[in-house]
Amino acid sequence: MKLQKETKTGRSAEPNRRKEHGSWYGDACGTAFALEILGERWSMLVVRELMFGPRRFSDLRASLPGISAKVLTERLETLAGWGVLEKKQLPPPAATQVYELTEWGYMAERAINELGRWAARSPLHNPMLPVSNASIMSSMKTMQVPEHMAEAPDMAIGMELGAEQFRVTVTDGQFLAERGVIEGCDAVLRAPDARSLAAALYGDVPLAALEAGAGLVVEGERATLERFVNLFDLPPKIGCAG
Amino acid sequence: MKLQKETKTGRSAEPNRRKEHGSWYGDACGTAFALEILGERWSMLVVRELMFGPRRFSDLRASLPGISAKVLTERLETLAGWGVLEKKQLPPPAATQVYELTEWGYMAERAINELGRWAARSPLHNPMLPVSNASIMSSMKTMQVPEHMAEAPDMAIGMELGAEQFRVTVTDGQFLAERGVIEGCDAVLRAPDARSLAAALYGDVPLAALEAGAGLVVEGERATLERFVNLFDLPPKIGCAG
DNA sequence: CAGAATCCCATTCGATACTG
């Protein structure tokens, strides 16, 4: 395959052959190919940030603490080159552009979430640490308790996380989360950050306590919200390495 | 900056906070955490190579074309530190050591395979390119056609891929692959490399043609083998970016 | 064989400044 090396100087002639479509690992099968696409630092998190709909450059940057403009630009270009996302010009009124996953890009959701679910079972993982808004929203998808979800009544929950709003619906036991307005929901949960929401969903603390201590605000049907947060739970930890 | 330094490196104050548990991305939720564990170059492929059982250092190295001893050593150490795998001393007779996934490590299989399945749907992916033995074996797990598998008779297939042997069984519609001897199988397929096997499984060429042209050798019940290769198929490609 | 230790360049990243 692409194992050609040392053209002249004997060593370091061609240090890294990255970026030539399909030759990072010299292994063309699925997983290696996926890693060529999503395996660079930040790439997968960029994709996850777009899972709930198109976003602007600066929004992405704000959601990915630590990423530089340079790297974000590079990742977006590379991912667009692979057909994972597209750059779109918004119509004239809003003279701005957004990045949006392609149909195929959206299909990465299951794989990405599955990774997260796996990692969450590590004894070394502390789910109460600070998390981004997109990550907590994603996590709900994988942390559903099937039995609870099956018998859950339809509901629409508004989530306000800092400055972002999500609309979460349960319909016939199907979970759906999207960015959007929270008006018209059965209940609304406002949280100062994703961490507080994580505590509500995955912690053992009752909602009322979080309202008192963590800045949570409940509006609308409280009972519905109580029921909602019980639809999710963390998978059991594994006792590894011992 | 901090003054603490390593016992040997002399410098390396602390420019990047990597490697300190939980701070690559400043995001503690599942996916980011998974990327801290498996997101470094080669890490996920190392794990996949161990999916079919414990392996020695040199076997791993041989299976991962392009990885250097240094990098493999580093990855194994890091992964062991996270509790993904363990280094084990084999009993005296064989004075050698092997690396084996922990219980939790084995659980990454679904996520890794899901990634591969997703990537294989890219129009830019050519499944006929050279692949490693472990990757083709892994791929079979995700490329099962449920309807065919449901009505498949029990069978044991031996696979010889170059120097490696796998034993693949279908029992009550359940697929299982493991490293092991091929003796006592209903049929045996010998292929010079994984690429030939990929052609048999996912290509449209009949087995007979591959025997003539690609060095495949069929032993035992040919009809069983014909049926076997039809249990797998690639997921449909996506017409992305168009 | 299994890996530790060295050497050392190129890639990559982050910070800053700049531009349309």
Place this chain on the structure above:
DNA sequence: CAGTATCGAATGGGATTCTG
């Protein structure tokens, strides 16, 4: 806001050598 340009720093990792 949405990037681009430039620069210095350090990390990664390939090749090589050495050891038990």
